[in-house]
Amino acid sequence: MADLERIRREIADEYAAPHNHPWVIGFSGGKDSTLVAHLVFEFLLSIPRSRRTRHVHIVSNDTLVESPLVINHLRQVAADIREAAEVFGLPMSVAITSPEPDKSFWVNLIGRGYPPPNRTFRWCTDRMKIQPTSKYIKSQASVTGQVILLLGVRRNESATRASTVARYDNGERLNRHNDLVECMVFRPIVEMSTKEVWEVLAMNDPPWGGSHGHLIKLYSDATGGECPVMTQKNEVAACGTSSSRFGCWTCTVVDKDRSLEGFVESGFAEFGPLLDLRDWIASIRNDASRRMARRRTGQVTITTDGVFVPGPFTPLARREILDRLLKTQEEVGYPLITDEELDLIRTIWAEDAIVISTAAARELVPHRF
Known part of the structure; x- marks a missing residue:
């Protein structure tokens, strides 16, 4: 696959850039962010220890109300990556952020009485997703002055995503983050199709061990996509849309939770309540x-x-x-x-x-x- 080889070269070239700014991979556990983590982990394994000079952070977000099957999958993959990175001696850290308890879904809904989020009053995304991840990114940027954020966004995910990608294209490999001043964004798989993503995952086991079989089954059972890691407010519209349905099981932005319904229909009756x-x-x-x-x-x-x-x-x-x-x-x-x-x-x-x-x-x- 020619595009895949080009992406691998871009990852190698960017990693070899003459600075020490760490990489932060926004990892939601879905197919696109999994592919980015896969390619970066694979790349680190392919180069000598002496060239592994850039630290890589894999950061996920747990809103505390994630779909149970999805968050269990994410935690397991995060643990597998962390363990394999230690075994191989890779300069890699794995972290899962969460909202501060005072900003959690239940404290706002039940404690303060906020009405459930909808499309016009979406109070949840910034408190529960953007702020925890942004705080982590800022903490890393404070050490070296800047970070490179790797995101598994793709142009053909949806019309909304295509519009967002086009808006921030500058003709360069790196784009400046819209909200985080000390952060540049690298989108290595932006031109890949959904079919290509699935082909790579299905034909290649993850370099940290095991297989992508569980991830593939998750999508099959839920017939949905994932809510991506959020780091800026202009991405809020992608949270709780028909094209990104792996997210909070409490989400009332969508009319129906198709992914949770899909899990129940696939035999996970315990999620009915x-x-x-x-x-x-x-x-x-x-x-x-x-x-x-x-x-x-x-x-x-x-x-x-x-x-x-x-x-x-x-x-x-x-x-x-x-x-x-x-x-x-x-x-x-x-x-x-x-x-x-x-x-x-x-x-x-x-x-x-x-x-x-x-x-x-x-x-x-x-x-x-």
Whole structure:
């Protein structure tokens, strides 16, 4: 495959550039980022130790509400890469970032009463995906002055992706990152087709061992794509679209979670309760009886068209959501919310009970969970 050889040469040429800026691979665990990690790992193995002068970071993001099969796959591959890199003595680090507990999905939804995200109020992506990964990238850039971010984006992924790629093409191999000043972006597989990506993965075992069989089966079972690693706000529109469906199981930006439905239809009936909870949360979003009149700032919002915009969920609605979440947690048999998140929710509820002078709010805090 001529394109593959060209990509390998570009990776080699860029790695040999006369500076010590580390590489950071944005790794979502999906097919495209897996191929980038595969090619870079393979390249490092192909050169002598004396030429492995550039450190490579593989960084993933766990929003804490990832689709269970996908996050388990990502963690396993990350562990395999980390172990193999140590065995081969490669200058490689593997990290999985997560949002700060105060910015997690459940703390915002249940604690503060934020309505579930939709296309016009997508409060989740920046807090849960962009900020944790950007923080990691900035920490590496602070050491050497700059980093090279390798992304598995491709021009023909979708019309939206093609437009984004075209907007930032500068005729050079590296493009300046839109939000991170000390970061240049390298997109080695940008011109590859989906068919070519799958051909490479199917015909070549990963250089860290094992096979790509589990990844291929994930896509087959879910009939979907992955939500990519996010590092800039102009990528937010790609999160929760019909073309990128491996993401948060709580995502209400899409009308239907096709990937989770696909897993259930493929025999993973244990994920049915997650799907039910997600659909119920989406269904109550615009229920006026469950929403407060004022925002958390105390303001009443009316648009220029005279449309009243309700505030957060009422205290009782938040209690109702938490009860359903804990019941679902019992059904699936594994944690869906952490103790730290529960403690933060208690704290927020206690603070709100002081501010919101209603009987419902006063009854909220003594309730134990």
